[in-house]
Structures are given as structure tokens and as C-alpha cells.
Amino acid sequence: MATQSRQAARRKPLTGVAKARSSINLRIEPQTRALIDDAAAALGKTRTEFMVDSARRDAIDVLLDQRLFVLDDEPFDAFAAALAAPTSPDPKLTALLKRVPAWKR
Numbered sequence: 001m002a003t004q005s006r007q008a009a010r011r012k013p014l015t016g017v018a019k020a021r022s023s024i025n026l027r028i029e030p031q032t033r034a035l036i037d038d039a040a041a042a043l044g045k046t047r048t049e050f051m052v053d054s055a056r057r058d059a060i061d062v063l064l065d066q067r068l069f070v071l072d073d074e075p076f077d078a079f080a081a082a083l084a085a086p087t088s089p090d091p092k093l094t095a096l097l098k099r100v101p102a103w104k105r
Contacts, residue, residue, distance in 0.1 A: 028036075033047075040050035071079060 036050060037047055040047050
């Protein structure tokens, strides 16, 4: 429960000065920092710009991978057919759905 409230607190919209900027401190090996600096310079970006752009792009990809998937026609048809196909009753699910919820007892 404590973890959920910490996560919720992190998601609250920032206000005032904090909305403009906040910082993230990282400890990385010198070779990694040099690699990041070289890549940023190759793109004409600062280290911060490069890291923020890279992290933002990866974050979007991670979240989209959990919400969006694209299928060609044949795999989509198989997927849609599997969703539409009737299933055989599952005894455990049937028993669960017949139970009276604890708050109604």
C-alpha cells in the first residue's frame, strides 16, 4: 500500500517553480558518460538534451508496448476469431462468480 501512495505522489502534477524544472541525479561510469557525451555531440545536443530525449522516447515505447499492438491481416483475423470463439466454462471461474462478495455478507 505504501508503494502505491509513493507512486501516486510521484504522478501528481507539478506546480509553481517545480513545474518549470526538476533534476535527476545519476551516478554512471566514466566510459558511459563519455559515450553519452560523444553521442550527444554527434547530434549537436547537450548531454541533458540527449538523455532527456532518449529517456522520453524509451518511456513512450515502454508504455505503448503495454497498450498498443499492431497485427497484419492474417494474425488479426486469428486474434479476432479467438476472441469471438465461445469458451468452455471454467469450474473455478464459475465458482468465483457464484460467491457472495464479503461486503454483502
